[in-house]
Structure formats: C-alpha cells, structure tokens
Amino acid sequence: MLYEIGNPSCYMLPDVNCDFTDVKLQELQGHDGGAVLVFGARGHPHSNNYKVSATYADGFRTTAVAPVAGPKAAAKARKTVDAILKRCRRIFKSLKLEDFSKVETTILGTEEMYGSLARKEFEESREVVLWLAVHHQQKKALQLFAKEIAPAGTGMAPGLTNIVGGRPNVSPILKLFSFLYAMDNLKVDIHINGEFAVSYDQQQALPATDHVEGMQYPAMQVPVGGSNTYRLEQLAYTRSGDKGNSSNIGVIARNPAYLPYIQQSLTQEAVAQYFSHLFEESPNTNDRVTRFDVPGIHAFNFFLKNCLGGGGIASLRPDPQGKALGQMLLDFPVKNMPDLSTLD
Secondary structure, eight states: OOSSOSOTTOEEOSSOEEEOTTOEEEEESSOTTOEEEEEOOEEEOOOSEEEEEEEEEEEEEEEEEEEEESTTHHHHHHHHHHHHHHHHHHHHHHTTOOOOSEEEEEEETTTGGGGGGSOGGGGGOSEEEEEEEEEESOHHHHHHHHHHHTTHHHHSSTTBOOOTTSSOOOEEEEEEEEEEEEGGGSOEEEEETTEEEEEEOGGGSOOOOSOOOOOOOOOOOOSOOOSEEEEGGGTEEEEEEEETTEEEEEEEESSGGGHHHHHHHSOHHHHHHHTGGGOOSOOOGGGSEEEEEEGGGTEEEEEEOSOSTTOGGGOOSSOTTOTTHHHHHTTOEEEEEOOGGGTO
16 A cells, blocks of 8 residues: 555545545455455545646666676676776767766665665675666767677676676666646547537536645654664565655554654654665755655655656666665664563
8 A cells, every 4th residue: 555655645546636544454354365454545526736747758778787706796896887988988089979978886785775874794795786877868879888898798807797688778768757737727628429518617526635634643652762772674564666756665563552663763854864875856855755644554654755866767776666665774773662572
C-alpha cells in the first residue's frame, strides 16, 4: 500500500481522491495460500485539476557495466573510468563536440550508494562492478564513447573481466514533467456515433477537493526511555519506490509499541540527512523530506523530493527508481530505547 505514493491522505485519481491513512489489514484464516482483508479506505470528491504527465526529449544516454577483480579493484575501476573519459574528451575536442552533459560513476561493492555512510572496509573489496553512465545531447558523441569502452578490457587496468552485455547501446532520454492543470481551462464535448451529444459542464460536478486531512497520530510520548540502540530493521518493515524524480519510503512498525520511538528518531530532518548525498536540486534542506502519518497500519510514509537524479530512464544512477532506499534505511539507528522484550 505504501508503494510509489506521496500523500496517503490525498491520492489523486480522475474520479476520486483516496484517503488510505485509516486503512487496516486483517489476516484471514482458512484460505489456501493465505488471504488478507483490506478495509477502511475513504473516498473524497475528485480534484478540480487534471493530473498531466508529459515527456520531452533531452539528448541521449548510455551505460557501461564491467566487473573488476583482484587487489585494489576499486582503485583500478576508477583509473579505468578516468582513462576512458580522458580518451573520449580528447576525441570530442578534435571533432568540435561538446563535453558530456553529465557523468555518473558508481563502484558497486564499495557501498558508494550509501554516500558518507559507506563502510570503509568495503573500499578494499577484491571484486567490484564499475558502473559508468553518461549523457550527451548528440548521439554521435555517445557512439564514439561506446567504441572507446572495448579497449578497457585489453589495454587498461588488469582485472577488468568483461563488458556486461557487450558494447553499450545508445538510447534517447525522455524526461517526465508532471503538473496539475485546471479542469475549467478545457471544454469537454461528448460525441456519440460521430454526432455531438452534449458538452460536459464541470461546474455541475460534485464539489472538488484538492487537499484532505487524513488520520494523524495524537501527540505520542515515549513511555519509557533506555540505553539500547536498535537498527530500524528490528522495529519496522520498509518498502520504497519512485514518483518521477522523487521517491517514497513506507515504514511500518512491527509492533505498535515501537511507534513512539520510531517517531522520535526517524524525523524528516533525520531522513534528509541520512540520504543527503542523493539530493541535487533542492538547496532548501528543510524542504527535502515530508513525513506523513498512516495510523491504520501503524506506519509512516516519507516522501523524498528530487532525489533520483532525474528518475526513470532520465537518471544515470544504478538505482533510478529508489527501489533500494527502503532497504538502506533499515540500518538507521533508533537510540534511547528500552529492551524490546519489555515492550511486547
């Protein structure tokens, strides 16, 4: 339920605004394979805006992926990247082509996706995967880049085993632009069997709603403190996904008694700091993450704005849809807790 969703109290659909904040789940017995009863969703009149999802062309992209093994594998992978980019830029200059619009390099296996939270010992891993994705406005430039990848396997750092999938393919980038557009700005004529029947008058529809206050938690006080620190995985389940260039992370408490401690530690500011390395376009750090209450299932939903490097096929990152963010958050430390056995 908390997957690829923003505000769970106002999920906009063409004919209804859904409020999922008081949805409850009940496991049903006696059903082969298991069954769950889902109830408590509420509907409100639709918005007075259309949801518009538009795409536009923004150049081309390609990605090279290569395993590297042996001592100092990560350092070798980075040297290989430097050599490839240097060769390409020299060719671009001679052909009067512009530089890459964007370059994304990740050495998978060293925890680079964790930013400053990466564990130092993984830098010495003896097997890593080089991820090199590039963006350029001209297809010709990336076709040259693709040709310059092959020499990495024979004439650069030893230990590069192969180029996964062979020479990289060049693909167009389609960027998503989503917005709301007032229904009153459009006239809707209905035709039946090719004949005009009636014009739809938006003013005669049900009163529209653009914002709904869903169920929220009452002020929660931590019942008793303690000196224990637990990983979030011991206290909650998580699931994450994308909404364009943004991502959501649903956090569902394993036990309602854990909620006050999760609420106290897992604030908007704490989540923004935890994933600070992902945000590119939001200079206002106070506007990066919004936390929504979902009391029906003892949960929170976090919405991280503009954190995916463009999102979808427009992102050059290894995790363009934020699928791993929920799993990464499971290592978040929740401090000052009593022994969990006292809360069961």
